[in-house]
Amino acid sequence: MEQNNYEEYAREFLGIPYRHGGRDRHGLDCLGLAYLFYKKLGINLPNGDGQPYTTDWYKIDPERLLRGLERVGRAVNLKTEPLKPLDLVYFQVGGAITHAGVMVDQHSFLHVMNGQQVRVSPLNLAWKRRLRGARRLI
Numbered sequence: 508m509e510q511n512n513y514e515e516y517a518r519e520f521l522g523i524p525y526r527h528g529g530r531d532r533h534g535l536d537c538l539g540l541a542y543l544f545y546k547k548l549g550i551n552l553p554n555g556d557g558q559p560y561t562t563d564w565y566k567i568d569p570e571r572l573l574r575g576l577e578r579v580g581r582a583v584n585l586k587t588e589p590l591k592p593l594d595l596v597y598f599q600v601g602g603a604i605t606h607a608g609v610m611v612d613q614h615s616f617l618h619v620m621n622g623q624q625v626r627v628s629p630l631n632l633a634w635k636r637r638l639r640g641a642r643r644l645i
Contacts, residue, residue, distance in 0.1 A: 513612065514611045514627070517627060520535075520540060520625045523625045524619075525619050525620060525623055526539075527560070527562060528560055530554065535619055536560075536619065537606050537619055540617065540619050541609055542554055545609075545644065548645075552579055553579070565602070569603035570604075572597065572603070572607070576604075576607070577642075579642055580642035580644035581642065581643050582641075583641035585638070585640065589613060590613055591643070592611055593610060593644065594610040594643050594644075595610075595641060595643075595644060596610055596638060596640070597638075597639055597640055597642075598634065598639060599637050606618065606637075615627050616630055
């Protein structure tokens with residue numbers, strides 16, 4: 508797929524509702540969205556760690572998502588490298604890293620949050636403050 512088609516590709520996911528633990532087009536959580544997005548590109552991400560994700564998983568094990576993300580791709584040095592399309596970005600929302608998305612261009616990312624639908628959001632100041640890292644899979 509040509510680099511300038513990632514935004515068009517992301518449109519296939521827009522409007523899918525949030526569903527905790529969702530891994531199909533009937534409902535997705537942020538990890539399910541990343542899993543399906545990359546799978547369509549032929550990149551197989553781990554589909555979780557084999558343990559159920561309870562609604563308060565981050566209170567029990569706040570490092571859980573980060574440990575899983577560290578197993579894929581390579582770390583992007585946010586101080587020296589610009590984000591690129593297809594980078595997997597992750598954010599601290601609340602007291603732990605609990606949210607992830609996929610960059611569709613250098614300034615916006617595809618994601619889904621509780622109670623919302625899949626959308627593309629700008630990586631604005633509010634999101635940059637929450638940004639904790641990125642993984643480059645391609």
